[in-house]
Amino acid sequence: MGTALVALAAAVIGGGVSLASVFLTQRGAERGWVRDHERIERHRREDQVRQWDSRLLEERRAAYSRLHATARAARDALAACMHDLRRAGALEEGRRVELEERWSAYVVQHAESHMIVSDAVLPLLGAANGSLRQIYGLVKRLDTGQSRQDESVEMLSRRMDDLWARLTDLRDEMRRDLGITARVEPPVAE
Numbered sequence: 001m002g003t004a005l006v007a008l009a010a011a012v013i014g015g016g017v018s019l020a021s022v023f024l025t026q027r028g029a030e031r032g033w034v035r036d037h038e039r040i041e042r043h044r045r046e047d048q049v050r051q052w053d054s055r056l057l058e059e060r061r062a063a064y065s066r067l068h069a070t071a072r073a074a075r076d077a078l079a080a081c082m083h084d085l086r087r088a089g090a091l092e093e094g095r096r097v098e099l100e101e102r103w104s105a106y107v108v109q110h111a112e113s114h115m116i117v118s119d120a121v122l123p124l125l126g127a128a129n130g131s132l133r134q135i136y137g138l139v140k141r142l143d144t145g146q147s148r149q150d151e152s153v154e155m156l157s158r159r160m161d162d163l164w165a166r167l168t169d170l171r172d173e174m175r176r177d178l179g180i181t182a183r184v185e186p187p188v189a190e
Helices: 002-088 093-113 122-144 153-177
Strands: none
Touching: 002 093, 002 122, 002 153, 093 122, 122 153
């Protein structure tokens, strides 16, 4: 009977080892499947983030291009108005219409840009917009003869020079934001 017990014990232990082996293999396969599934899900989320970033960058690039173009068009119309004011003291009706069309296009684009510009660009956008608005108001007052005591075409000319610098700064920051131009830090004084 001793041999039978040993054989029975060996059979039970062998069966237990086989069951444990099957169980451990099954658990290992499940853990591998979970790891693969988590890895696939992580890559899917990373791809979604990359797609979002790529789409945002493309939309921002397009918005920056439209903003730059409309701001320059508004600036050009204001410069033409300045020359008319210098030459004739008032604007021709065609110039007024052109100014209003370009100004309206700029205002719409400026409002749209606020929804997509980066935080780094926003202050320069505000500065350029402030200059454009001041010049626009000055042109309107000079044209209608309702200018303030210290306002003149010479003041308009100085503001136009300042506007050029602000628009250049805005353009440069938009290019940096898009990664087209590297950010250049000023040298540190020693």
